[in-house]
Amino acid sequence: MNAPLPLAAAPESLLVIAGWGVFPRLVLEGARANGVKRISVLAFKGSTDRATCRAADDCRRIPFGDLALLRESIRASGCARAVLAGQINPLALFRARMDRGMLEEIAALKLRNAHTLFRRLVEDIESRGVEVLPSSLFMGRHIPAPGTLSARAPDAREAADLAYAHTIAMGVCNLDIGQSVVVKDGVVLAVEGFDGTNATLRRGGRLARGAVAAKVAKEGHDMRFDIPVVGTKTIALMRRVGITALGVQARRTLVLDLPAVVQAADRAGIALVAIDTPLQPAPAL
Amino acid sequence: MNAPLPLAAAPESLLVIAGWGVFPRLVLEGARANGVKRISVLAFKGSTDRATCRAADDCRRIPFGDLALLRESIRASGCARAVLAGQINPLALFRARMDRGMLEEIAALKLRNAHTLFRRLVEDIESRGVEVLPSSLFMGRHIPAPGTLSARAPDAREAADLAYAHTIAMGVCNLDIGQSVVVKDGVVLAVEGFDGTNATLRRGGRLARGAVAAKVAKEGHDMRFDIPVVGTKTIALMRRVGITALGVQARRTLVLDLPAVVQAADRAGIALVAIDTPLQPAPAL
Numbered sequence: 001m002n003a004p005l006p007l008a009a010a011p012e013s014l015l016v017i018a019g020w021g022v023f024p025r026l027v028l029e030g031a032r033a034n035g036v037k038r039i040s041v042l043a044f045k046g047s048t049d050r051a052t053c054r055a056a057d058d059c060r061r062i063p064f065g066d067l068a069l070l071r072e073s074i075r076a077s078g079c080a081r082a083v084l085a086g087q088i089n090p091l092a093l094f095r096a097r098m099d100r101g102m103l104e105e106i107a108a109l110k111l112r113n114a115h116t117l118f119r120r121l122v123e124d125i126e127s128r129g130v131e132v133l134p135s136s137l138f139m140g141r142h143i144p145a146p147g148t149l150s151a152r153a154p155d156a157r158e159a160a161d162l163a164y165a166h167t168i169a170m171g172v173c174n175l176d177i178g179q180s181v182v183v184k185d186g187v188v189l190a191v192e193g194f195d196g197t198n199a200t201l202r203r204g205g206r207l208a209r210g211a212v213a214a215k216v217a218k219e220g221h222d223m224r225f226d227i228p229v230v231g232t233k234t235i236a237l238m239r240r241v242g243i244t245a246l247g248v249q250a251r252r253t254l255v256l257d258l259p260a261v262v263q264a265a266d267r268a269g270i271a272l273v274a275i276d277t278p279l280q281p282a283p284a285l
Numbered sequence: 286m287n288a289p290l291p292l293a294a295a296p297e298s299l300l301v302i303a304g305w306g307v308f309p310r311l312v313l314e315g316a317r318a319n320g321v322k323r324i325s326v327l328a329f330k331g332s333t334d335r336a337t338c339r340a341a342d343d344c345r346r347i348p349f350g351d352l353a354l355l356r357e358s359i360r361a362s363g364c365a366r367a368v369l370a371g372q373i374n375p376l377a378l379f380r381a382r383m384d385r386g387m388l389e390e391i392a393a394l395k396l397r398n399a400h401t402l403f404r405r406l407v408e409d410i411e412s413r414g415v416e417v418l419p420s421s422l423f424m425g426r427h428i429p430a431p432g433t434l435s436a437r438a439p440d441a442r443e444a445a446d447l448a449y450a451h452t453i454a455m456g457v458c459n460l461d462i463g464q465s466v467v468v469k470d471g472v473v474l475a476v477e478g479f480d481g482t483n484a485t486l487r488r489g490g491r492l493a494r495g496a497v498a499a500k501v502a503k504e505g506h507d508m509r510f511d512i513p514v515v516g517t518k519t520i521a522l523m524r525r526v527g528i529t530a531l532g533v534q535a536r537r538t539l540v541l542d543l544p545a546v547v548q549a550a551d552r553a554g555i556a557l558v559a560i561d562t563p564l565q566p567a568p569a570l
Contacts, residue, residue: 168460175456177466177473188462191476194492203488207479 013038015079015130016056019086023135023229023256024052027085030138040077042070047088064088067101067124074130082125083135084118084225115176118225134223142258144274146250149262154245154271158212161186162247165214166275173218179228182243184211197230198237205241212245213238216277217252231256232264239268250274298323300364300415301341304371307541308420308514309337312370315423325362327355332373349373352386352409359415367410368420369403369510400461403510419508427543429559431535434547439530439556443497446471447532450499451560458503464513467528469496482515483522490526497530498523501562502537516541517549524553535559 014036018024028039041048041056044064053059060076062069074082098106105124109116122132136143148154154162165183173179178192182204189211190204197215204211217228230248238246246265248255253274255261265272299321303309313324326333326341329349338344345361347354359367383391390409394401407417421428433439439447450468458464463477467489474496475489482500489496502513515533523531531550533540538559540546550557 168462171460172457172462172476175453175473177453177457177476181462182478188460188478190478190480191457191462193467193473193475193488195475195488203478203480 010035011079011081012036013040013077013079013081014133015040015042015074015077015082016052017042017074017082017084018048018052019044019084019088020047020049021086021229021256022049022051022231023087023254024085025049025055026142026257027083027135027138028052028055030140031083034138036138040079042073042077044088048086052086063097065098065102067105068099071101071124071128074125074128080130081133082130083133083138084122085135087229115222115226119222122222122224132224134227136223136227136254139254142254142256144248144250144253144255144258146274146276148271148273149255149258150265150270150272152266152269152271154212154273157185158245158271161212162214162245162273162275165212166216166247166249166277169214169216170218170277173216173221176218179217180213180215182207182211182213184208197234201234201237201243202241205238205243209242211243212247213243214247214275215253216249221252223252227254228252229254229256230261232260235261235264235268235270235272238270244269245271245273247273247275250276252277295320296364296366297321298325298362298364298366299418300325300327300359300362300367301337302327302359302367302369303333303337304329304369304373305332305334306371306514307334307336307516308372308539309370310334310340311427311542312368312420312423313337313340315425316368319423321423325364327358327362329373333371337371348382350383350387352390353384356386356409356413359410359413365415366418367415368418368423369407370420372514400507400511404507407507407509417509421508421512421539424539427539427541429533429535429538429540429543431559431561433556433558434540434543435550435555435557437551437554437556439497439558442470443530443556446497447499447530447558447560450497451501451532451534451562454499454501455503455562458501458506461503464502465498465500467492467496467498469493482519486519486522486528487526490523490528494527496528497532498528499532499560500538501534506537508537512539513537514539514541515546517545520546520549520553520555520557523555529554530556530558532558532560535561537562 018041038057041059043061045061060073161183165181169181180192180197180200182190189207190200192200215228299316303326323342326344328346330346345358446468450466454466465477465482465485467475474492475485477485500513
């Protein structure tokens with residue numbers, strides 16, 4: 001996953017179905033660097049950065065929730081390969097005005113979370129002859145290998161808490177709950193539910209200064225969507241709430257963009273590490 | 286556990302080490318109903334209800350965090366059996382002024398949460414020749430068997446969400462995180478961390494109206510302390526934040542007091558059920 005896509009495998013054209021933030025634009029850059037010649041963007045009104053559209057060869061903006069228009073736009077792009085990049089605010093899933101097709105798709109889902117919704121979307125796209133590639137194919141330089149990324153390494157207490165937080169986050173993530181936890185002195189202060197990573201960091205930070213946070217993907221996570229992402233805003237928030245170390249999952253977390261995030265961590269004195277996922281169960285207490 | 290303690294086994298005298306709320310007083314009532322003749326209370330300043338003290342044959346109030354005084358008070362009670370009943374606000378564990386003995390005990394713990402602290406306390410008490418009994422021994426009528434407790438049964442959607450919430454809560458609890466979760470439409474909205482059940486209900490309720498909540502004990506939970514408890518305040522909070530159904534773990538959750546909680550649930554139109562936990566034996570007491 002860290003290796004760039006071999007040039008021979010890079011498609012001539014690519015459709016980027018783009019949510020918010022810098023992630024879709026970095027996918028565009030990565031795709032161009034990997035030899036993709038034409039890049040179309042499908043953007044969502046109110047979500048997708050204009051910079052993402054500007055970086056594309058062509059861009060179409062549609063409202064979130066209009067499945068018929070989404071399908072038509074994918075077809076019209078003429079691309080045989082697509083990637084999903086950038087989040088949709090999960091609350092948008094509840095608040096969007098949806099067309100009949102979207103409502104039917106959602107009603108047919110047994111569980112309705114970001115993962116099941118996006119998996120259904122990927123199936124729908126692929127059933128129309130468009131292959132969905134993992135966006136990580138084009139993002140190798142933003143996906144860290146194991147090790148300390150920041151200038152400051154975690155101290156002994158932070159290192160112990162990071163290892164514990166990573167293990168607990170894996171357990172939580174495997175229950176399909178959320179991707180992040182906040183820990184101090186071996187106590188789980190906060191667990192991500194539907195509220196997302198930022199709210200979880202705020203809650204944990206309120207309970208104790210000097211806590212650590214971990215963010216992971218679950219085993220068998222589908223890297224075509226819902227990839228764990230952290231960015232400079234994550235670091236800024238940590239600094240604000242007094243969380244002093246962050247452990248992301250090595251090889252499976254997008255750090256966007258990596259040089260900027262490391263710089264922000266160094267300025268804040270935050271220890272940033274990429275942790276290899278151990279295969280052992282939670283420790284017996 | 287539902288059966289009252291056989292009279293032959295009821296101790297002559299009992300020490301109730303009492304935290305906040307109605308739980309310790311109900312233990313006193315249960316102990317008297319089970320034939321205990323003399324009941325001493327050890328109360329914590331700023332935590333324990335005065336009604337708990339008044340119901341005892343003798344009561345001593347000490348500050349939380351003074352381990353030397355705690356040990357001396359236990360000895361002075363002359364009781365050979367004790368129970369722990371009623372919570373200590375977990376934040377008190379961080380904020381209390383602690384004596385040297387308490388600090389040393391805490392420093393020696395690998396993990397510092399309510400469970401490890403109280404387990405250590407129980408060990409300390411038992412090492413001084415006082416046996417710690419599960420408080421549930423005296424609380425049979427407040428520990429529900431499986432079934433619907435409220436007038437209103439959960440509807441089909443609530444029932445599906447309650448089953449899912451119960452399973453997820455077991456998984457979370459077995460990771461030593463917290464005891465409760467809030468779910469709607471198969472999505473985990475909120476997970477209890479160090480912030481406690483009430484904060485979790487508030488967070489979940491904010492994210493969606495009509496959610497359900499589950500509260501459980503973990504497998505092998507030590508019923509001598511840290512027993513899951515819900516009460517009328519839980520129901521009042523659920524009503525306020527729009528959570529419409531609550532599933533507690535049958536045979537292992539204290540519902541305090543049960544008739545008052547059922548009445549409160551019925552007034553609020555809340556469905557209250559005791560859910561049998563699959564795949565695990567009844568806890569050894």
